[in-house]
Amino acid sequence: MKENMLTFLKQLARGIAQQFGPSCEVVVHDLSGDNAEHSIVAIENGHVTHRKVGDGPSMAVLEALSGKPEKLHTDGSYLTKTKDGRILKSTTIYIRDEQQKIIGIFSLNFDITELMMVSNAINPLVSITSQKGETGSIPHNVTELLQELIEESTRQVGKPVPLMTRDDKIRAIKFLNDHGALLITKAGDKISKYFGISKYTLYSYIDSSNDDDAPV
Incomplete structure:
Protein backbone atom coordinates (compact mmCIF):
# COMPACT_ATOMS: atom_id res chain seq x y z
CA MET A 1 0.00 0.00 0.00
CA MET A 117 -28.32 -3.92 27.80
CA VAL A 118 -29.75 -0.42 28.11
CA SER A 119 -32.07 -1.08 25.17
CA ASN A 120 -33.34 -4.28 26.79
CA ALA A 121 -34.03 -2.35 29.98
CA ILE A 122 -35.75 0.56 28.23
CA ASN A 123 -37.84 -1.33 25.68
CA PRO A 124 -40.42 -2.60 28.19
CA LEU A 125 -40.86 0.97 29.44
CA VAL A 126 -41.44 2.53 26.00
CA SER A 127 -43.33 -0.32 24.34
CA ILE A 128 -47.10 -0.03 24.02
CA THR A 129 -49.90 -2.57 23.95
CA SER A 130 -52.61 -0.22 22.71
CA GLN A 131 -53.36 -0.09 18.99
CA LYS A 132 -54.49 3.54 19.00
CA GLY A 133 -51.91 4.51 16.40
CA GLU A 134 -49.80 7.61 16.33
CA THR A 135 -48.40 9.23 19.43
CA GLY A 136 -50.73 11.71 21.08
CA SER A 137 -49.63 14.94 22.69
CA ILE A 138 -50.62 16.31 26.08
CA PRO A 139 -52.51 19.61 25.69
CA HIS A 140 -51.86 22.56 27.97
CA ASN A 141 -55.50 23.62 28.25
CA VAL A 142 -59.03 22.74 27.09
CA THR A 143 -58.72 24.98 24.03
CA GLU A 144 -55.76 22.95 22.80
CA LEU A 145 -57.55 19.73 23.75
CA LEU A 146 -60.61 20.67 21.70
CA GLN A 147 -58.46 21.64 18.73
CA GLU A 148 -56.62 18.31 18.88
CA LEU A 149 -59.90 16.41 19.06
CA ILE A 150 -61.24 18.30 16.04
CA GLU A 151 -58.07 17.60 14.06
CA GLU A 152 -58.22 13.94 15.02
CA SER A 153 -61.85 13.72 13.91
CA THR A 154 -60.73 14.95 10.49
CA ARG A 155 -57.98 12.33 10.37
CA GLN A 156 -60.51 9.66 11.27
CA VAL A 157 -62.59 10.59 8.23
CA GLY A 158 -59.53 10.85 6.02
CA LYS A 159 -60.38 13.93 4.03
CA PRO A 160 -60.41 17.72 4.54
CA VAL A 161 -63.64 19.44 5.54
CA PRO A 162 -64.33 20.99 2.10
CA LEU A 163 -64.43 17.49 0.62
CA MET A 164 -66.58 15.96 3.35
CA THR A 165 -70.09 14.75 2.62
CA ARG A 166 -72.92 15.00 5.12
CA ASP A 167 -72.20 11.44 6.26
CA ASP A 168 -68.51 12.27 6.65
CA LYS A 169 -69.34 15.20 8.91
CA ILE A 170 -71.74 13.07 10.92
CA ARG A 171 -68.96 10.54 11.40
CA ALA A 172 -66.49 13.22 12.50
CA ILE A 173 -68.94 14.81 14.90
CA LYS A 174 -69.85 11.39 16.30
CA PHE A 175 -66.15 10.92 17.07
CA LEU A 176 -66.08 14.27 18.86
CA ASN A 177 -69.24 13.51 20.82
CA ASP A 178 -68.01 10.04 21.78
CA HIS A 179 -64.76 11.53 23.06
CA GLY A 180 -66.45 14.18 25.18
CA ALA A 181 -65.58 17.21 23.05
CA LEU A 182 -69.06 18.67 23.48
CA LEU A 183 -68.53 18.78 27.24
CA ILE A 184 -66.02 21.61 26.76
CA THR A 185 -67.50 25.09 27.19
CA LYS A 186 -68.53 26.68 23.87
CA ALA A 187 -67.27 23.64 21.99
CA GLY A 188 -70.46 23.65 19.90
CA ASP A 189 -69.63 27.07 18.46
CA LYS A 190 -66.08 26.10 17.48
CA ILE A 191 -67.07 22.73 16.03
CA SER A 192 -69.91 24.27 14.02
CA LYS A 193 -67.60 26.92 12.60
CA TYR A 194 -64.90 24.35 11.79
CA PHE A 195 -67.27 22.14 9.82
CA GLY A 196 -69.15 25.06 8.27
CA ILE A 197 -72.52 24.17 9.72
CA SER A 198 -74.99 25.80 12.07
CA LYS A 199 -75.36 24.78 15.68
CA TYR A 200 -78.80 23.45 14.86
CA THR A 201 -77.26 21.23 12.17
CA LEU A 202 -74.53 20.18 14.60
CA TYR A 203 -77.02 18.85 17.10
CA SER A 204 -79.10 17.24 14.40
CA TYR A 205 -75.97 15.40 13.28
CA ILE A 206 -75.40 14.28 16.86
CA ASP A 207 -78.99 13.02 17.05
CA SER A 208 -78.51 11.28 13.71
CA SER A 209 -75.38 9.50 14.89
CA ASN A 210 -77.15 8.46 18.08
CA ASP A 211 -80.01 7.01 16.03
CA ASP A 212 -77.47 4.99 14.03
CA ASP A 213 -76.15 3.49 17.26
CA ALA A 214 -79.59 2.46 18.44
CA PRO A 215 -80.15 -1.31 18.60
CA VAL A 216 -82.21 -2.88 15.81
Whole structure:
Protein backbone atom coordinates (compact mmCIF):
# COMPACT_ATOMS: atom_id res chain seq x y z
CA MET A 1 0.00 0.00 0.00
CA LYS A 2 1.36 3.39 -0.94
CA GLU A 3 2.71 5.45 1.94
CA ASN A 4 0.45 8.45 1.30
CA MET A 5 -2.66 6.24 1.30
CA LEU A 6 -1.56 4.50 4.47
CA THR A 7 -0.93 7.83 6.16
CA PHE A 8 -4.38 9.04 5.17
CA LEU A 9 -6.06 5.86 6.46
CA LYS A 10 -4.23 6.16 9.77
CA GLN A 11 -5.38 9.75 10.15
CA LEU A 12 -8.93 8.75 9.22
CA ALA A 13 -8.90 5.93 11.75
CA ARG A 14 -7.70 8.28 14.50
CA GLY A 15 -10.34 10.88 13.65
CA ILE A 16 -13.20 8.36 13.67
CA ALA A 17 -12.02 6.88 16.96
CA GLN A 18 -11.84 10.32 18.55
CA GLN A 19 -15.29 11.20 17.26
CA PHE A 20 -17.04 8.06 18.54
CA GLY A 21 -15.00 7.35 21.63
CA PRO A 22 -13.32 4.34 23.23
CA SER A 23 -16.04 1.86 22.24
CA CYS A 24 -15.20 2.32 18.55
CA GLU A 25 -12.30 0.27 17.25
CA VAL A 26 -10.92 1.25 13.84
CA VAL A 27 -8.53 -1.09 12.05
CA VAL A 28 -6.40 -0.76 8.91
CA HIS A 29 -5.22 -3.99 7.26
CA ASP A 30 -2.48 -3.82 4.60
CA LEU A 31 -2.84 -6.70 2.14
CA SER A 32 -0.54 -5.34 -0.54
CA GLY A 33 2.53 -7.31 0.58
CA ASP A 34 3.26 -10.90 1.49
CA ASN A 35 2.80 -10.49 5.20
CA ALA A 36 -0.92 -11.21 5.57
CA GLU A 37 -0.36 -13.01 8.87
CA HIS A 38 0.49 -9.61 10.38
CA SER A 39 -1.91 -7.48 8.32
CA ILE A 40 -2.86 -4.89 10.95
CA VAL A 41 -0.78 -1.79 10.31
CA ALA A 42 -2.92 0.66 12.32
CA ILE A 43 -5.52 0.23 15.05
CA GLU A 44 -7.34 2.65 17.31
CA ASN A 45 -9.05 1.48 20.52
CA GLY A 46 -7.62 -1.99 20.08
CA HIS A 47 -8.84 -2.90 23.59
CA VAL A 48 -12.25 -3.58 22.02
CA THR A 49 -10.99 -6.81 20.42
CA HIS A 50 -7.67 -7.01 22.29
CA ARG A 51 -5.65 -6.64 19.07
CA LYS A 52 -2.62 -4.54 18.22
CA VAL A 53 -0.44 -3.52 15.28
CA GLY A 54 1.17 -6.63 13.81
CA ASP A 55 -1.81 -8.88 14.55
CA GLY A 56 -4.11 -10.39 11.94
CA PRO A 57 -5.84 -11.66 9.97
CA SER A 58 -9.60 -11.38 10.48
CA MET A 59 -12.29 -13.35 8.63
CA ALA A 60 -12.67 -10.40 6.26
CA VAL A 61 -8.97 -10.57 5.48
CA LEU A 62 -9.16 -14.27 4.69
CA GLU A 63 -12.13 -13.68 2.39
CA ALA A 64 -10.19 -10.97 0.58
CA LEU A 65 -7.17 -13.24 0.10
CA SER A 66 -9.09 -16.31 -1.03
CA GLY A 67 -11.92 -17.04 -3.41
CA LYS A 68 -13.03 -14.30 -5.76
CA PRO A 69 -12.30 -10.84 -4.30
CA GLU A 70 -14.25 -9.17 -7.14
CA LYS A 71 -17.40 -10.45 -5.47
CA LEU A 72 -16.57 -8.71 -2.21
CA HIS A 73 -18.18 -5.35 -1.53
CA THR A 74 -18.41 -3.00 1.42
CA ASP A 75 -20.33 -4.76 4.17
CA GLY A 76 -21.83 -2.30 6.59
CA SER A 77 -23.60 -2.58 9.92
CA TYR A 78 -23.45 -6.29 10.74
CA LEU A 79 -22.95 -7.95 14.10
CA THR A 80 -19.83 -9.73 15.27
CA LYS A 81 -18.72 -11.08 18.63
CA THR A 82 -15.43 -10.99 20.53
CA LYS A 83 -13.94 -14.04 22.21
CA ASP A 84 -15.12 -12.75 25.58
CA GLY A 85 -18.70 -12.43 24.31
CA ARG A 86 -19.03 -8.71 23.65
CA ILE A 87 -21.32 -7.71 20.76
CA LEU A 88 -19.88 -5.46 18.04
CA LYS A 89 -21.55 -3.55 15.25
CA SER A 90 -19.08 -3.84 12.40
CA THR A 91 -18.39 -2.40 8.96
CA THR A 92 -15.83 -3.69 6.46
CA ILE A 93 -14.56 -1.50 3.62
CA TYR A 94 -12.34 -3.04 0.95
CA ILE A 95 -9.60 -0.85 -0.50
CA ARG A 96 -8.59 -1.57 -4.11
CA ASP A 97 -5.85 -0.46 -6.47
CA GLU A 98 -6.23 0.67 -10.09
CA GLN A 99 -6.66 -2.95 -11.19
CA GLN A 100 -9.41 -3.46 -8.58
CA LYS A 101 -7.22 -5.81 -6.58
CA ILE A 102 -7.89 -5.65 -2.85
CA ILE A 103 -4.85 -4.09 -1.20
CA GLY A 104 -6.29 -3.23 2.18
CA ILE A 105 -9.25 -3.30 4.52
CA PHE A 106 -10.61 -0.47 6.64
CA SER A 107 -12.91 -1.78 9.36
CA LEU A 108 -14.93 -0.38 12.22
CA ASN A 109 -16.04 -2.38 15.24
CA PHE A 110 -18.32 -0.56 17.67
CA ASP A 111 -18.90 -2.25 21.01
CA ILE A 112 -22.67 -2.09 21.57
CA THR A 113 -22.84 -4.55 24.46
CA GLU A 114 -23.81 -1.93 27.06
CA LEU A 115 -26.14 -0.20 24.62
CA MET A 116 -27.99 -3.47 24.05
CA MET A 117 -28.32 -3.92 27.80
CA VAL A 118 -29.75 -0.42 28.11
CA SER A 119 -32.07 -1.08 25.17
CA ASN A 120 -33.34 -4.28 26.79
CA ALA A 121 -34.03 -2.35 29.98
CA ILE A 122 -35.75 0.56 28.23
CA ASN A 123 -37.84 -1.33 25.68
CA PRO A 124 -40.42 -2.60 28.19
CA LEU A 125 -40.86 0.97 29.44
CA VAL A 126 -41.44 2.53 26.00
CA SER A 127 -43.33 -0.32 24.34
CA ILE A 128 -47.10 -0.03 24.02
CA THR A 129 -49.90 -2.57 23.95
CA SER A 130 -52.61 -0.22 22.71
CA GLN A 131 -53.36 -0.09 18.99
CA LYS A 132 -54.49 3.54 19.00
CA GLY A 133 -51.91 4.51 16.40
CA GLU A 134 -49.80 7.61 16.33
CA THR A 135 -48.40 9.23 19.43
CA GLY A 136 -50.73 11.71 21.08
CA SER A 137 -49.63 14.94 22.69
CA ILE A 138 -50.62 16.31 26.08
CA PRO A 139 -52.51 19.61 25.69
CA HIS A 140 -51.86 22.56 27.97
CA ASN A 141 -55.50 23.62 28.25
CA VAL A 142 -59.03 22.74 27.09
CA THR A 143 -58.72 24.98 24.03
CA GLU A 144 -55.76 22.95 22.80
CA LEU A 145 -57.55 19.73 23.75
CA LEU A 146 -60.61 20.67 21.70
CA GLN A 147 -58.46 21.64 18.73
CA GLU A 148 -56.62 18.31 18.88
CA LEU A 149 -59.90 16.41 19.06
CA ILE A 150 -61.24 18.30 16.04
CA GLU A 151 -58.07 17.60 14.06
CA GLU A 152 -58.22 13.94 15.02
CA SER A 153 -61.85 13.72 13.91
CA THR A 154 -60.73 14.95 10.49
CA ARG A 155 -57.98 12.33 10.37
CA GLN A 156 -60.51 9.66 11.27
CA VAL A 157 -62.59 10.59 8.23
CA GLY A 158 -59.53 10.85 6.02
CA LYS A 159 -60.38 13.93 4.03
CA PRO A 160 -60.41 17.72 4.54
CA VAL A 161 -63.64 19.44 5.54
CA PRO A 162 -64.33 20.99 2.10
CA LEU A 163 -64.43 17.49 0.62
CA MET A 164 -66.58 15.96 3.35
CA THR A 165 -70.09 14.75 2.62
CA ARG A 166 -72.92 15.00 5.12
CA ASP A 167 -72.20 11.44 6.26
CA ASP A 168 -68.51 12.27 6.65
CA LYS A 169 -69.34 15.20 8.91
CA ILE A 170 -71.74 13.07 10.92
CA ARG A 171 -68.96 10.54 11.40
CA ALA A 172 -66.49 13.22 12.50
CA ILE A 173 -68.94 14.81 14.90
CA LYS A 174 -69.85 11.39 16.30
CA PHE A 175 -66.15 10.92 17.07
CA LEU A 176 -66.08 14.27 18.86
CA ASN A 177 -69.24 13.51 20.82
CA ASP A 178 -68.01 10.04 21.78
CA HIS A 179 -64.76 11.53 23.06
CA GLY A 180 -66.45 14.18 25.18
CA ALA A 181 -65.58 17.21 23.05
CA LEU A 182 -69.06 18.67 23.48
CA LEU A 183 -68.53 18.78 27.24
CA ILE A 184 -66.02 21.61 26.76
CA THR A 185 -67.50 25.09 27.19
CA LYS A 186 -68.53 26.68 23.87
CA ALA A 187 -67.27 23.64 21.99
CA GLY A 188 -70.46 23.65 19.90
CA ASP A 189 -69.63 27.07 18.46
CA LYS A 190 -66.08 26.10 17.48
CA ILE A 191 -67.07 22.73 16.03
CA SER A 192 -69.91 24.27 14.02
CA LYS A 193 -67.60 26.92 12.60
CA TYR A 194 -64.90 24.35 11.79
CA PHE A 195 -67.27 22.14 9.82
CA GLY A 196 -69.15 25.06 8.27
CA ILE A 197 -72.52 24.17 9.72
CA SER A 198 -74.99 25.80 12.07
CA LYS A 199 -75.36 24.78 15.68
CA TYR A 200 -78.80 23.45 14.86
CA THR A 201 -77.26 21.23 12.17
CA LEU A 202 -74.53 20.18 14.60
CA TYR A 203 -77.02 18.85 17.10
CA SER A 204 -79.10 17.24 14.40
CA TYR A 205 -75.97 15.40 13.28
CA ILE A 206 -75.40 14.28 16.86
CA ASP A 207 -78.99 13.02 17.05
CA SER A 208 -78.51 11.28 13.71
CA SER A 209 -75.38 9.50 14.89
CA ASN A 210 -77.15 8.46 18.08
CA ASP A 211 -80.01 7.01 16.03
CA ASP A 212 -77.47 4.99 14.03
CA ASP A 213 -76.15 3.49 17.26
CA ALA A 214 -79.59 2.46 18.44
CA PRO A 215 -80.15 -1.31 18.60
CA VAL A 216 -82.21 -2.88 15.81
